[in-house]
């Protein structure tokens with residue numbers, strides 16, 4: 001479904017991504033992990049059309065999307081959320097979601113129905129009249145997801161939607177993600193919390209300093225010394241020998 | 242449509258209807274030209290402020306060059322009439338299209354500019370258009386201005402009484418309100434708002450932000466030019482300082498901001514409030530205290546922006562005064578929303 | 586154009602440019618630190634010109650000495666303006682920021698009009714009314730070059746003060762903090778800098794600098810209530826040209842625009858000279874919004890822009 005081939009991204013003199021390549025199949029849940037500043041968000045930006053890769057290409061459903069804009073890529077069925085939620089602050093939650101739904105629906109009326117469905121799905125229905133800027137962190141993340149879902153994505157990129165949530169909210173979010181998987185959406189998930197990513201994903205990709213240092217099933221990754229070193233630092237290895 | 246009928250049954254809609262009927266019928270009974278003039282000015286500036294609001298209120302792109310679009314409309318129809326005898330009924334559309342093309346060209350040229358940078362570019366463009374109108378004497382007669390002959394006829398869009406102008410103005414005023422309503426309740430309005438609130442998020446959701454903001458630019462500049470023609474026809478005299486001054490852009494912005502940015506009725510309400518104040522202050526103090534009305538304008542502008550940023554209509558709307566929207570199902574979220582926003 | 590004329594125009598341009606440089610440093614500083622474009626900047630210039638004028642008119646105070654009054658006065662005006670108006674616009678929408686400062690400019694302009702009328706007022710200095718003559722330099726084939734003393738004095742003072750201020754920014758603690766805030770607001774916050782205090786200080790210093798420029802300009806230009814708006818447009822051009830937020834850029838930009846102004850008013854007439862630099866302005870905004878001299882880094886985020 002998604003093919004990333006030899007993607008590199010430079011900011012000034014710094015290579016933030018180097019020759020990244022992998023594929024994601026339909027129905028999969030793939031995790032993307034790595035320490036802060038590893039280039040995970042940048043990779044999402046390249047895939048979703050916000051940044052251009054310097055080399056290589058990105059293909060979505062066998063269509064070359066390397067040079068397409070975010071809006072066109074969204075229309076193809078690839079949507080992303082933002083790590084720092086970007087709600088439309090001065091309009092109600094529902095209208096936020098309707099804007100997403102309009103990308104598929106012909107009429108405003110249908111888009112509203114779709115938005116209501118999605119709001120029910122993520123559990124924001126009671127808050128549909130609040131302004132975007134007045135939501136809590138957890139609700140902002142839900143809104144990010146709701147708006148994205150409203151565009152009916154086939155592949156959905158989730159950027160740290162669980163960061164900063166309390167245990168209850170975390171449980172709810174995990175359930176929400178499982179529900180999305182059940183409804184047939186392919187997910188590509190950036191996550192910091194190891195336990196979560198290991199539980200949710202079929203496959204994990206590990207980035208470190210812009211390089212892909214490992215790829216495999218969660219169990220393999222959690223045994224890979226390279227990953228442990230990158231992720232938890234040298235001391236962890238030493239301490240746990 | 243059904244939604245429109247639904248919402249028109251609310252109490253506030255009746256209030257609104259009464260206001261509009263008064264505006265429509267009252268001029269018939271007013272014999273005093275001074276008051277009729279007031280109505281015409283309210284309609285003219287209310288319509289113009291609504292046109293500005295489409296670009297700057299809904300899409301949030303601060304334009305300081307609507308004076309240029311207004312002037313293009315006024316000069317185009319007037320020049321076409323003076324040189325080729327073309328009826329202003331057509332001249333106004335030529336002006337509108339020309340302004341829309343200029344607006345689109347500016348939009349394309351300034352495509353990458355955001356926020357302050359866009360505003361500064363429009364400011365420069367507004368100034369350049371003023372300089373062009375002043376210095377291109379062979380076309381515009383420069384500071385001397387252009388006078389339209391007073392030969393009342395339908396073809397010339399020139400009338401002996403004020404009443405026809407009142408209704409032309411009312412038509413423009415209502416038309417711009419209708420256009421604003423249509424935009425707010427359509428895909429375009431949603432997209433413009435999304436662009437204003439967060440461009441990246443909008444694009445991630447498939448909003449073609451480039452296309453919609455050029456569309457807003459075109460609609461807004463087209464409408465401004467049409468209103469410019471109306472100005473020329475009513476005042477029968479135009480010069481750069483009356484139709485292409487940068488202060489014109491600031492004035493329409495003021496009406497829209499005080500009335501309520503990015504709302505259907507805000508700009509109109511702004512004009513309804515401000516024009517009478519202006520007329521009164523000018524009549525009473527114009528000669529003894531020049532500039533006082535501008536001091537008051539400036540002060541109101543600052544106060545509204547700092548303490549009532551949603552403007553008069555926007556604030557009423559927030560308090561539950563709804564005309565064009567379905568009433569809220571319950572008020573609980575509303576209350577908490579106010580609490581939260583006042584805490585911030 | 587012969588060489589003498591060229592040099593004469595060049596020198597006039599550079600002299601004017603020096604004042605533009607000083608006046609626009611405040612504007613660019615305020616933008617760099619607070620991300621606010623101060624549309625009322627020209628009004629503070631105008632107020633400083635009036636203060637200089639009245640001091641001269643009533644007390645016969647020399648305009649160059651009146652700088653000593655103008656500086657603290659404008660600094661205080663800056664602090665008050667910040668506290669009452671600007672503070673509340675930090676973090677507000679761009680539209681709010683623009684129209685609050687525009688509203689401020691309307692109020693100041695028209696208050697001045699109310700109190701001091703629309704009369705044009707000038708200060709002429711008896712000791713500085715005869716032009717200084719340089720040359721002729723027969724060996725270089727250059728005829729006499731004339732320089733008006735007020736312009737020369739203004740230029741020298743403006744450039745020295747700009748340099749002093751630049752050194753202050755570069756080496757004093759306060760200056761370093763201001764620069765740090767300008768470069769990275771969130772980092773400055775993290776470092777525990779009291780942002781609010783430095784915003785206030787920056788704004789007041791910006792107003793003080795434009796105030797000095799106003800005093801220096803009084804012996805050269807005529808003052809009236811709307812003079813600020815004419816100048817602020819030039820200052821915007823200077824600041825954008827130099828890269829919004831860049832002090833050195835503003836200095837180079839000021840001199841550049843001074844030269845452009847003199848040459849274009851000589852070559853195509855004073856009426857359309859403004860059109861020229863506005864077109865330069867739009868061109869720079871469009872082609873290189875980060876400024877012509879590349880002294881400011883690239884825009885923070887790169888965006889992929891297409892119409893479709």
Ligand SMILES: Nc1ncnc2c1ncn2[C@@H]1O[C@H](COP(=O)(O)OP(=O)(O)O)[C@@H](O)[C@H]1O
Nearest residue numbers: 011016035036037038039040041042043885886
């Ligand atoms: N727009 C940008 N300009 C310059 N550097 C950037 C930009 N975005 C990200 N970076 C740098 O790229 C690196 C990777 O960032 P990011 O992709 O956000 O990491 P992650 O999401 O893995 O934490 C970081 O060092 C960051 O500073």
Ligand SMILES: [Mg+2]
Nearest residue numbers: 040041042083
């Ligand atoms: Mg990240």
